[in-house]
Amino acid sequence: MLGNAHFTNFFANNEDVEQLTLALKAYSQTEKQMREPNPDMFFNRATIYEYLERYGEAVRDYNTAHSIDPNLNAAHKAGAIIDFVVQTCNLVQSRTASKARKHTELARSIPTRIEGELRFPRTEEPAQQVTYAFAPITSLVSGINTGAILPARIVMHLDRPTEVP
Numbered sequence: 503m504l505g506n507a508h509f510t511n512f513f514a515n516n517e518d519v520e521q522l523t524l525a526l527k528a529y530s531q532t533e534k535q536m537r538e539p540n541p542d543m544f545f546n547r548a549t550i551y552e553y554l555e556r557y558g559e560a561v562r563d564y565n566t567a568h569s570i571d572p573n574l575n576a577a578h579k580a581g582a583i584i585d586f587v588v589q590t591c592n593l594v595q596s597r598t599a600s601k602a603r604k605h606t607e608l609a610r611s612i613p614t615r616i617e618g619e620l621r622f623p624r625t626e627e628p629a630q631q632v633t634y635a636f637a638p639i640t641s642l643v644s645g646i647n648t649g650a651i652l653p654a655r656i657v658m659h660l661d662r663p664t665e666v667p
Contacts, residue, residue: 522550541571548576557583 529547536543548563564580637650 519554522554525550539566539570541567541574541576544570545574545576548579552579552583557587 526547529543529550532540532543544563544567548560548567551557551560551563561580561583564576564583567574567576568580635649635651637647637652639652642650642652
């Protein structure tokens with residue numbers, strides 16, 4: 503089969519994804535021409551789908567291979583994919599829920615007001631104290647807000663990891 507040649511060529515020679523695409527096309531053409539279903543063809547095509555992370559199609563073809571020849575262990579492969587996808591979804595959901603909880607807790611921990619004043623010495627005049635008053639964001643104006651300090655935390659949401667020097 504031409505599909506098997508492309509499949510083998512991918513793993514044996516160059517790992518060019520185009521070989522897998524050609525194998526899938528060849529398997530689809532073979533499937534249309536088959537008089538009797540070939541479990542190995544479905545198993546091999548499922549393996550390609552699994553490698554390409556097209557899990558729904560992989561499970562479908564593993565199940566088809568199993569229905570034709572239960573000795574191929576294809577049902578086990580389909581079950582393993584389903585378990586993997588379910589576990590991955592659960593991890594993503596728990597991670598998302600965890601992030602949401604952390605963001606909520608972080609937002610709640612930001613003080614909305616702080617009693618009293620802060621005093622910091624000026625660097626150019628160490629003996630003189632400068633008084634800053636905490637100001638709500640609504641009281642700030644565009645430009646310099648002399649003597650005002652805004653309590654805040656910066657909350658960042660990163661879609662991708664950043665490099666830390």
